[in-house]
Amino acid sequence: MNPTVQALLQFLQTWWVELASGFVIVAAVPLVAGYVVLVERKLMADMQARLGPMRVGPHGLLQPIADAVKLLIKEDIIPDNADKVIFWLAPVVSMTAALTSMGAIAFGPAFQVARDINVGLLFIVGVSSLGLFGIVLGGWASNSHYSIIGALRSTAQLVSYETAAGLAIVSGLLLAGSLKIHAIVDAQYQNHVWFIFLAPVAFFIYAVASIAETNRAPFDLPEAESELVAGYMTEYSGFRWALYFLGEYANMIVVGAVATTLFLGGWLRPFPNVHWLNWLDVLPALFTAAVGVYCARRAGKQPVAVQTWFMWGVAWACFAVAAILAVPLFVAPLKFVVPGLHGAFWFLLKVGGYIYLFMWLRFTLPRYRFDQLMSLGWYILIPLAIVNVFCVGLAMICETEYGWNRWVALVVTTMFTLGTALFLLHLHEKRTAAASSATGVTEQPAPQDTYAG
C-alpha cells in the first residue's frame, strides 16, 4: 500500500465521525426545514380559523415532500442577459452559509460535527452572516431594477441588525467567559441559572435582531414590499427558489440554536442541578409517547387507507423514539447514552420554542416600513446593545472586585439598561413626532380651489 492511500485511510480513520455527521446535516436539514415550513403553515392556519394543508398525506404531513418534488419539476427560468454564473451561485452561497454554520452547532452534548472548535460561537455567527452574499448576488444577477432595490434593502437591514445581534452575543459571552459551545453550556450549569435570567435585555435584543437577520415577521420587508413583489427572489423559480427558501429556514434554525446555547441553557434540563427534580428525565419519553398516542388515535379517522397506514407508521416511529429515550433510564449498562439523547431532546425542544416565537410574531404583527425598520435598528437596538455590554461588564466587575452578590449587581445593571431603553424610546418618539409633523406641514399648503385651476 503506497503512502498516499495509507495517509488517506489514516485521515478517514480519525475524521470519519465528522464526515458522517456532515453528510447527515446536509441531508437532514433540508428535510427538517421542509417540515418547519409545514408546521408554520399549519400554525398560521390554526391562528386564522382555517385548516392549512390537509390534502397531501394525513393532515398534510407529506406536503413538504410534495412541495420539494413540485419545485424540482418546475421550469427553471433564467432572465435573459442575467449573469448566469452568479445567478446560479447566489442561492448556493445562501444555503451553504446556513449549513456550514450548522456544522459547529452542538445539538446535544454528543451530537456536534466540528468537535468543539475553540471559537465555536463566533464561527457560527460569522459563517451565517455570509448568507448575506447569497441575497446581494441574487438581487444583482437577476438584472431587474426591483431585485436590485430589494437586494440593497435586505443587505442594509442584515448588516445593521447583525451589529446589534453581535453586541447582544458579546454581553452573553461576558457571562459565559468562553467561546467554546461546551464551555458556555457548562458555565450555565455551574452558575445554576440560564443566562436569559442574568442578561434578559441581551436576550431580548438578540431575539429582535435575529428576527430581522432572517428577514422574517415584522422585518420581512425586502421581499414583502408590495411594489418589489418578491425582492431579490423575484426572478428565481423552481429549485433555485427552493434553495433560497430552505436557506432562510435553515438560518432560522441556526439563529434558534445560537440563542438556545447562549441564553436558554443549551441541552440542560430545566433544573439540571436540582437532584430531587430528576424525575423530569422521564418527560422526553412521555412527550414523544403522547405524540405517538395522538397519531394512533387519529390514524383510524383517516379517509384514505394509505393515510391510515402512514399515520400508524408515524405513531410507531414516535413510540420507538419514546422507547429509545425511556429504556436507557432503567437499564444500567445503557446509562451513558442518557445525557446525549436527553440533551438532544431538550435542545430541539428549546429551538422549537424559539422558532414558534418567530412564527407567532409573523402571524400577528404588521410589517415595518423600511425607514422605521432602519431607525429602530440604529437608534434603539444598537445603542441599547452597547449600553447592555457595558452594564453586564460593570456587573461582573462589581461581583468580582467589590464582592457584590451577582444577582444584585445584575438586577441593578438591568434596571440601568432599561432606563436607557426608555430614554432611547423617548428620543425616538420625539424624532418621529418631529419628522411626521414636518412632512405634515409641507404637505398641506392653503387648499387651492381645484375648480379655479
Added chain:
Amino acid sequence: MLDKVIFFFFAGVAILSAALMVTRRNAIHSAIFLITALMATAGIFLQLRAEFLFVTQIILYVGGIMVLFIFVIMLVRLDVALHQIRFRLQRLVALLVVVALGAEVSVMFWVARKIPGDGLLIRGSAPVDKLPPNTEALAKSLFSSYLLPFEIASVLLLVAMVGAVVMAKKRTDAQ
C-alpha cells in the same frame, strides 16, 4: 502530512482566485474572486492554528469589507466602465517591474534557505500542543501589552466611519 495537503490546497486557491480577481472585466466577478482569496487565506490562518484570526477574517473582511465593496459596485452602475481598452504600454511596464521585484525577492528567499542555525528561515517551531489557547493568549496580550494600539485602532475606526458617512452623504442641502 495533513498540514501540507491543507496548506497547498488553500495556497493554490488563494493564488488562483487572486490572479482571476485581477484579470476579470466585470467588477462583481473580481469581487467574488477576492472573497474566495480571502476565504483561502482564512483557511491558511486556521492551518497556522490562529482560530481567532480565522473567524475575524471571515466576519470582518469577508462579511464586512466585501459587503461594502459589493454594495458600492451595485450602487455605482458599472456598465459605464466596462468597455475599457485592455492592453496599453503602462501595463507592459508594470508587468516588467513586478516580475523583476518577484525574481529578486525569491532569489533572496532561496539563498536564505541555505543559512544554518537561526537564519532567516528557522526550521523548527513550537509544537502544536504546547501552544496556549489562541483566543485567550490573543486577548491577554491585546489588552495588556498592546492596549494603547488597541485604543488608537478604535479611534481610527471611529474617524473612518465619520469620514465615510460625511463623504458618501447625498448633498441634501442642494434641494
Added chain:
Amino acid sequence: MMPASYYLFLSLALFLIGAIGVITRRNVIVVLMSIELILNAVNINLVAFSRIFGDVAGQVFALFIIADAAAEAAVGLGIIIAFFRNRETVLADEMDLLKW
C-alpha cells in the same frame, strides 16, 4: 511543521498579484480590492512568523491590520461614491483633475 519559506513564497505571490492589480487596472474599485489583497498577503506573513516563534504578537498585529483595512476600505469607498456622483466615472484615467 512547515518551514517558513512556503508561507513567504505564498505571501510574495499574493503581494505581486496585488501589486499588478493596483498598477494595471483602470477601475478604481478593483484597485482598492487589490490593496486589500496586498494587506492580506502581509497578514499571512505575520501569522506565519507568529506561529513559528510561538509569540502571539504577530497575530495581534494582524488584527490591527484588518481593522485598518476596514477603515481604509470605508473611507476609500466613500471617496469613490462622492467622486462617482460628481464625475459619473470610476476610471482612474479620467480622474485627472489635478493634472495641469
Added chain:
Amino acid sequence: MHDDATQKNTLLGADELVLNMGPQHPSTHGVLRVKLKLDGERVRGTECVIGYLHRGVEKIAEHRTYQQFAPYVDRMDYVAAVSNGLGYCEAVEKLMNVEAPPRARVIRTILTELQRIASHLLWLGTHALDIGALTPLFYCMREREEILKIFEKYCGARLTTHAFRIGGLQYEAYDTLEKDVERFCKDFERRVQEYVDLLTGNSIWIGRTRGVGVLSAADCIALGASGPILRASGVKWDLRRAQPYAAYDQYKFEIPVGTNGDTYDRYMVRMEEMRQSRLICLQAIENIPAGPILGKVGKVLKPPPGEIYHSIEAPKGILGYYIVSDGTTQPYRVRIRPPSFVNLQALDKMVRGHLVADVVAIIGTLDIVLGEVDR
C-alpha cells in the same frame, strides 16, 4: 409591471424615476395603474390610469327598461351590491313618486346595513394585509361569510344580489331572518373586539398609519371626497342622517367623526361605523312592520318624463343616481356618481411626500373598488 421612463437611473444620482404600479398588482384592489413619479424614495406625484374595467354601464342603461337595468347596478360596486340596488330603486321610485311600503323600507335598511358591515370587513381585511398583518383578513372573511349566508337565504345570491325591485321587494323575508341577524349581531361585538386587539393598539400599525395620507377637511370638500374619508377629516356629513332615506329616520345611531384625517382616523371611523350599523340592525329587527312588500307598481314602468337626482350613503361614500326619463319604458340617460371614482382623485394629494410603501397603505385606506370607478 415595467418601468418605461427611468431617465438617469443610477441609484445614486437618481432623479426623476417613474415607477409603475401596474394593472396587475397585489395591492391596487383591482385593475388600477398608478404611475408614481419618484425622487429617490419619496413620491413626488402620481397619475392614475383607469378604464381597464370600463363596461359602458351607463350607455347600456339607455337600451334597457328600468327593471332590466337593476341587475347591472349590482356589478358596479361588486363589494356592496345591495346598497347600489337600494340607490337605484329609490331613485326610480322618486322619479315615479311612488313610496315603498314600510315593511319593505325596514327590510331594505337591514340588508343595506349588513352590506355596509360586509364591505367594511373586506376593506379591513385587505387593508391590514397590504400593511402586513396576515391574520385580520381571515377573521374578517369569517364574519363576512355569515352575512353572505343571510343574503343567500334571502335572495339566493351572495354577491350580486339584485335583492330589491322598483317599488319594494321581490321576496318576502324568510322566516328565520330576524333570528339569523340577531345571532350575527350578538357575536359580532366580540369579533370586532378581536380586530381591535390585533390592530388598534399595535405600535407597528400606528407607526404605519398615524400621519400617513393626511387629508384636511377643506381638501376633502374641495376634492368632493365623501363617506368615511370625509368624516375622518372632521366633517360630520352622513346622508343617512342629513337626507334620511329608506327607514333610517326611525333609528338612533351616531355618526363617527375623526380629527386629523389620516389613515389611522379613517380606520377608527370605519370600525365605529361597523358597530353603529350593528346597532341599527338590532333596532330594526325588533319590529319589522307587517304589510305588503311591493308598492302599487305595474308590470310595465313608464315614469313621467323628467329628471331626478337621488343619492344614498354607500359604504364607500355618496352614491348618486341622476336619471332622465322621456316617458318611455327605457331611461333616456342614467348618470351614476360613484364614491370610489371621486375619492380616487384625493390619491395624488394624499401620497405626495410619502414613501412608496405608504402608497400601498393610502390606496387601501381610500377603499376604492375599480368596478365602481370605471363603470
